[in-house]
Amino acid sequence: MIIANWKANGNEIINNSWCNTFSSLVDNESYKFVGIAPSSLHFHQIKNFFKQTSIQVGFQDIDIDGGSRTGSISVSMASNDGCAFSLAGHSERREIFKDDNALIKEKIEKILDHKMTAVFCIGESFEDYQSENTKDVLKLQILESLPSSLKTNNLIIAYEPVWAIGSGRTPNAKEVNSIHEFIKDVVQSATVNNIEPKVLYGGSVNQANACDFF
């Protein structure tokens, strides 16, 4: 699966142009491999545009509860409006909004309870990478956020090697593949039904080193 995370980008005009361009380039069969996470503000615009297709439209983040939580969108609101999936634990949420493993666990549980797919994002810092703690950090993130009674396959893990940000280093395919294998092993060992999740790669680089990167 290929998921687009638009972050805090887009407006109705830009989004409409994107959708028209994309739909002109992609055949119907390809849509089933695609997920799009626009801003919550534009969720319905994208969902309506692709309503005749199998594209999944989701959220970039979700709140664990509704009611008196100003500024939030609850998981039940998202579910009722046809949200297919939600990210949880994206590195920017961890860094900027201080989402910790315990909160991310609650988000994942709520997402799964509402029959949506949880895209659980993990990744190690540069310091962790330098000290060769990558696998320990990833394992801890998984074990502290994975619902203990996970029995569903509606879990996707996205591995973002955050250490690439600003470091000038980039992971190669073999490195990423090895980490993905490790992630699958950890999840299988930690779940009742030995669930093997799909693992997506999210390669991160900042704008300053993008020229070198490419």
Added chain:
Amino acid sequence: MVEVLIKPMHAIFFNEKFIDGALIGGASLDANVFADILDIYRRLKEK
């Protein structure tokens, strides 16, 4: 600012057994790039 950039040339990742797809940030804002990545993903995963 954090950007996530995976351009078509990096879709070689999809050759790897345990890489099931990608979460794409900044590069996904360009519909042409995103469509290219999707095309490569399909060709490599379905071969």
